[in-house]
Amino acid sequence: MESFVTGPRFIRCKINQNGRIVIPAAIRREMGIKAGESLLMEVEDGVLRIESHRARIRRIQEEFKKIIPPGGMLMSDQLIAERREEARREEEEMRRDRAEHGRWAKEDQVA
Numbered sequence: 001m002e003s004f005v006t007g008p009r010f011i012r013c014k015i016n017q018n019g020r021i022v023i024p025a026a027i028r029r030e031m032g033i034k035a036g037e038s039l040l041m042e043v044e045d046g047v048l049r050i051e052s053h054r055a056r057i058r059r060i061q062e063e064f065k066k067i068i069p070p071g072g073m074l075m076s077d078q079l080i081a082e083r084r085e086e087a088r089r090e091e092e093e094m095r096r097d098r099a100e101h102g103r104w105a106k107e108d109q110v111a
Contacts (some may be wrong), residue, residue, distance in 0.1 A: 023050075031055070 055077050
């Protein structure tokens with residue numbers, strides 16, 4: 001399979017009879033791809049995109065960093081904290097209701 005550099009970021013190559021291409025060593029080094037590593041491929045608008053699993057995970061982590069609220073609290077932690085506060089308020093309200101109900105029962109017994 002023939003390939004040659006056509007510019008600082010472009011390499012031209014040919015597909016062999018089996019539909020295979022060789023990713024040149026310079027590109028593999030730049031991408032951090034090692035022999036035997038699994039790659040993810042997708043086609044979007046006619047463009048083939050190839051990335052390693054590690055690169056995909058890093059990219060997704062970077063995207064999620066953008067939606068983490070200031071202070072770094074994860075949305076799941078925030079939801080848990082809100083639910084615990086709601087449970088605390090419900091428990092407090094139940095205690096007040098029991099105390100109030102107890103006063104009414106004592107007043108009824110006295111009368």
